[in-house]
Amino acid sequence: MSLLRIRCHLLEEPLSCQWIWIGDDGLPLTGEGQIADLPKNASSVQLxxxxxxxLLTRARLPDAARRQTGSVLAFAVEEEMLREPDANQVSWIGSAGDEGILAAVDKxxxxxxxxxxxAAAIPVDEIYCETLLLPWTPGEWSFAWDGQEGFVRTGEFEGGATDCGDDASPPLSLHLMLEDAERHGARPASIVLYTVEPEGAMTFEGSAGGTMKNPAAAPDIEAWQRVLSIPVYIAGTWDWRRAPQSSISLLQERKRWPFFSGLFSRLRPAVWIGAAALVIHSLAVAADWALLANEERTLHQQMETRFRTIFPAAVAVVDPALQMRRKLAEARHAAGVPDTADFLPMIKTVGPELNELAPGSLRAVSYDSGRITLELAAEEGLANRIAAQLRENDLSVDINPAPADAGGGVIVLVVRTP
Structure with a gap:
């Protein structure tokens, strides 16, 4: 997976930057210049x-304000930034005790x-502070020095830039930071010093085909130790281009796991195919629904036409199937033929299915207009089996709650013709 890491000065006009491209083969290519000239199509881009x-600073924050960016957190650093809150982009990046650590940059x-x-088609995946890329060990401070000035990492989420110094005199701000840490009982046991190349230093060709810069010379360590009253160790050179990736992103809402970096662009064809399939499926469902609705209207019209043909004197036809069944029952009764909804045909069908009932379990039987109501003193499982058997005989069965005066253990079955 290719990586493009960009170091950019936000306040310069026009914007220029230094960069390093690490390809899939692991070989680096470095350069500097305008943003428009940066390499394109990296799998991951870090700013x-x-x-x-x-500015990395502490502030006491309510729980609701944490993990937010914008004007709410900007007011927490207003006094330190000495500018309008709206001019700062502030993010919560971690905690130290009961205080939150905020990172503020020029919005x-x-x-x-x-x-x-x-605009240059280089979407940024992560935004990091150079300070928090320095290696850090609890109990020690890490200091990057370019021969004139530098920056220090004092904790997991804390640190900052220092003023100028020289070979024999460390930066005054570093000395003041140590005094402040001692007052709060957080003075480190030692300082680990890394030398870095100063900006604008002479470049030379690297072994991997890129360009590298001459690192700054180490200062007089003994003189620094005397001024700072603390052990100082040289840990070698440090370069932001090759620093291990940090898990501390300045802007939490822009943070993404490396696995998901560029995931949408890779899945874009699948997304389009899925969307097209969803549209086609929706159109097919709509067409099928319209076809079924049209068939229902056609069948209803055919039944209504058939009913009016047989019974031309009918005034209104609302439900031709129901009205046809009623007319058929009337015709049977007029001819002295029983209808399937009459009591005798229905009880003849219902009776054999009640053989499983114990003697005396049938509490009451009532009939009304094609409906037989049975009150059974039986278990629910037995009542469900009887209902299933009646449904197999083309009868409609409902299981209703027993009336209040029927007592416990009574189940009511309401049986109708279809």
Whole structure:
């Protein structure tokens, strides 16, 4: 998976940046210039903001304000930023005790940078602070030094840029940070120093085909230790281009797991195919529903026509099937022939299915207009079996609650002709 890592100064006009491209083969290619000239089509794109352009600070926050960005958190750093809250993009990135750690950057500069990258068809997946890319071990501070100035990482989520120093004198801000940490009982046991190449240093060809820069010379460690009153160790060189990927993203809402980086673009053909299939399926369902509705109307019209042909004196035809059954019953009764909805034919069908009942279980039988009501003193399972057997004989059966005066254990079956 290819990676494009970009280090961009937000406040420069026009925007320029340094970058490194690591291809699928693992070989790096580095460069610097305008955003429009950056390599395209990387699987993952990371934006690195210089340490001097990110303020990492503590603030006491209500639980509801955490994991938010925008004006709510911007007010928490208003005094430290000395500018209008709307001018800052502030994010909650972690906790230290009962305090939250906030990261604040210039909103206008960040927006312009992201817009420029978007216009160049380079969507950013992650946004990191250079400070939090430094290696860090609990109990120690990590300090990056370019020969004149640098930045320090004091905790998992904390750190900041320092002012200038020289070979014999460490930055004054670093000395003041140590004094403040001592007052709060958080003074480190030592400082691990990394040398980095200063911006604009002379470049030379790297072994992988890219360009590298001359790292800064290490300062006088003994002089620094005397001024700072703390052990200082040189840990070698450090380069943001090759720093391990951090899990601390400045903008939480833009954070994505590497697995999902570029996932939508890879799945776009499948999404279009799925959408097309869904549309076709919806059209087919709608067409089938319309066809069935048309068939229902046709059948109803045919039944109504047949009914009016047989009974031309009918005034209104609402339900031709029901009205036909009623006319048929009237014709049978007029001819002295029993109808299937009469009591005797129905009880003849119902009676044999009640053989499983114990003697005395049939509490009451009533008949009214093609409906027989049975009150059974039986278990629910037996009543359900009787209902199923009656339905097999083309009868409609409902199981109703027993009346209040019937006592417990009574089940009511209502049997009708279809």
């Amino acid at each position: 690195i903001i210089p340490a001097a352009q990110v 206008k500069g960040l927006t312009e940078c992201l817009d420029a990258l978007q």
